[in-house]
Amino acid sequence: MTRKDEAMTSRRSTPEPNASPSAPSADTAADAEQIGAPVTGRRRFLGYLLAGSTVVAAAPLVGSVLDQSKALAGGVPSNPQTSDNYDLSDAIYDAAKPTSDLITVQVHPDGTVSHEMVRTEVGQGVQTAIAMLIAEEMDVPLEKVRVTHADARPELVWNQLTGGSTSIGSQYYPVRVAAAIAKGALLEAAAHKLDLAASELTGQSGKILAPTGQVLSYGELAEEAATLQNKTVQAVLKPESEFKIIGKPTRRVDALDIVTGRKQFVTDFDMPDALPTMVCRPPTINGTVKSVNNAEDVQRMPGVTHVETITTGVAVRARTFGQCIDAIHALDVTWNPGPVAGTSDASIEKELKDAAPPWVLPAIPGTKTFEKEYTFAFTNNAPLEPATAIADVKEDSAEIWGAAKLPITAQADAAKLLGLPISAVKFHVVGSGGSFGRRLFNDGPLDAAEASQKMGAPVRMMWHRADEYRQGRGRPMQVSKIRAHHNGKDVLSLENRFMSVFTDWGHGFGDAAAAMYTRLPGAELAVSEVIFELTAVWPYNMGPTKQLLMETRQATEQPGAPRTRSTFNTGAMRQVYNPNVVAAQELFVDELANELDRDRYEFRRDLAKNEKFRKVIEKVAEAGNWGRSLPKGVAQGIGVHEEYKQYSACLVEVDCRPETVNRKVPGATTGPRVTRAVFVTTVARHLVNPLGAEAQLQGGIMDGISLAQTNSLHLRDGAFLEGSYDDFRYTRQWNVPLDVEVILLPEDPAAEVGGFGEVGVAPTFAAVACAIGAARGTYPDYLPISHNAGIPFEVKPHVPPIPQSPTNGLEHYPAPAKAKGTLHP
């Protein structure tokens, strides 16, 4: 259920998604005044009409407005933190400015409008939101708008990056400006044809209406409105008060294809020569091939066409993926150990704790020191579609199809790996079956390119699920140490030391040169520090506040190496550092409140650093009925965070009573059950699709629940043990709350653009961890809570590296024959 806040603008309170657009209501303008938003007039931008056979319009970008929320005085004031005024989304928007004029919208004779987006659809709904922007600005029905993926375009430099929840923020104006220019050209062409002034004409549902009653369709004007040479033109954007589509809950444009099985992912492509290809991977992380001892035998197996050693292992190509799996089982490979051979959870945890920089804020005489330490296990991006790609590498050229969030880096890295100039490599971007950070890295496309080159044949590369856990990417182990000084009443200082295993930023931020810079020895930690500095924010006034990041196990690759293989395989997983930063922060705040004998909610409310934090804390407590009477063993928890210009808080109730914790679901890790989740967030202006935003928050809530309870990798002797989703326990239906409420507060006029792809995770994770601590009376200091409660699965062998498929599927549905799940933490 989504409850819209009482003060919500009517734009978003429309209950029925995709309701037919009605005339702009008087409410809209009134609401804009009510929430204090500047009632913008017609905003003007410069853009271009490009020469072509039909209308092609292009556009520049304007900057975002800094969020200046009024500071609050409760508690001992904190120093301003970098992210208070300039955060990661600002950095990405600013980087996008110089080249965004290359974003185009084209009108076709069949009346459709097309746009090749320079963002990647990974499930977050960006394709739908961008189609909505175009439909709105052009007055064309949503179903007439076709949004596809642009190929890698190196000339876009910084502007082909999907990450940091910035897609809508960075595309909001360029796409609309291009659409407005295209519509303007259609109006001019119609005016010319009808011998009227363009100002007398109006666009509606893909048609231009004249006061004379004449009607011309966009399609029939598409060619006449084309220009022979590039022209600079002024675009006048539709005023927000006239919006009929932007801000309305709208269903996804790809939903019908999805529910009928027609949506195609890379491995679904009808390219019969690109045969299934998989890689036999090493038993330890980033191990290497010493020798392949039976390649010829394996090559003679049924269906197998090629066996070739590549950087990451031994690639096999066959008629079916099943025959690739058979070949991998038959391969006899001698391996060199990887760079982290011998490491384990315990040894890495010790390294992280030893790496903690000393405290710097001095102890104040007469105060007490309160200090806690929290460990977070390794985890994995684990999108359901594993790393995949199709590659067709010829002697002097290559063509690759893959799901890349940074296609320019993918193209440049593939070129380097193949020894080809960048211009000889075509990289076609394909939407993916999830990402959560996984598609920032091009492991699928690079494996595919290398295998195709060595085999001299096109390949359809796919990682096995076990490969993803064991050699894929995710957030590494992290330790958060937090120390406060207090006088029994007030908190006088706060320090946080956040230690993490190397986070790979080697993908750079959108262009090949930047990717190379982040791979310079020593540069990685600098990048991590910047990202941490831009995203970490302590929400409470606790005196002088210092948060510091330290990373261990840095990569040692030479500049320009396409892939980091000298340490753990990591990367920016959904919300990067913040799920663990915020969970530690809120656990600490809970424990500190208990130490000071304060109510955990009131403590947060009273120390909130600014009015927006206080507002979301108050709102979530009210909506979640904080403090209501609950049975022993059931408790509430609150998590608070600010990121992507939006302030959010989550309240959950978790049932930790034995009858719940020990409930039996065949083959399931059950444990505590989150029975209710209430999520409140402020909303930056320009929320395009509330239904999509709600979906992202609902999904983030499920991530948060799993991070608190069950979702981790166990590191033993340089390898991860997990090999399936029953081992790596992301939330399943048996741990889903039956009551999930998302509350979007009225648009915040001070925050121009926001993003929802990640924001749900951290506050929920924190709230669940706190609620479990409160219910049990003992707060967890190692997360997820199940991590050290045993290995509740049979560890699949690491040689061969992937499990064979069972043969008893007709007898076992829905639980597999081997389902285990006796752990009920």
Added chain:
Amino acid sequence: MPERSFIVNGRQVTVDIDDDVRMLWVLRDVLGVTGPKYGCGINVCKACTSHINGRAFNPCSVPVSKIKPDDEITTIEGLGQPDNLHPMQKAWLEHDVAQCGYCQPGQIMAAVDLVKKVHAEGREVTDADIDTQMRNVCRCGTYYRIRQAIKDGAKQMQGS
């Protein structure tokens, strides 16, 4: 190679393929029926859930040799057509369930099977049924909308 014959989405098909190749690969790599997705290959993630003779199964874990000539396999492509959707597909659209969409064919096929099963038992689908029977992984976390869609789809299936 042995020839194997069976029915896929109402059409009799024949494939030349080794006995132990699992049905998921026969469908996807040989027949080009790509609605059932790969997510694990070991009967865990349920992304490939399809129906055999009207009941759900996971083709990743069934060798083609176990499929008989008169076995009728239905994948998401055979459940309903864009202009004639199955009530569960309609419910999925109504609730705007999908995010990335990769697991959704399997989710829908599993949901249809669950509802048929509980209706055959003369009762309505419960949250407990969904807890224990819907093992399908959705890594985007659309579980809450899946629950709503199953309950709505179940009502429409009863009426149809």
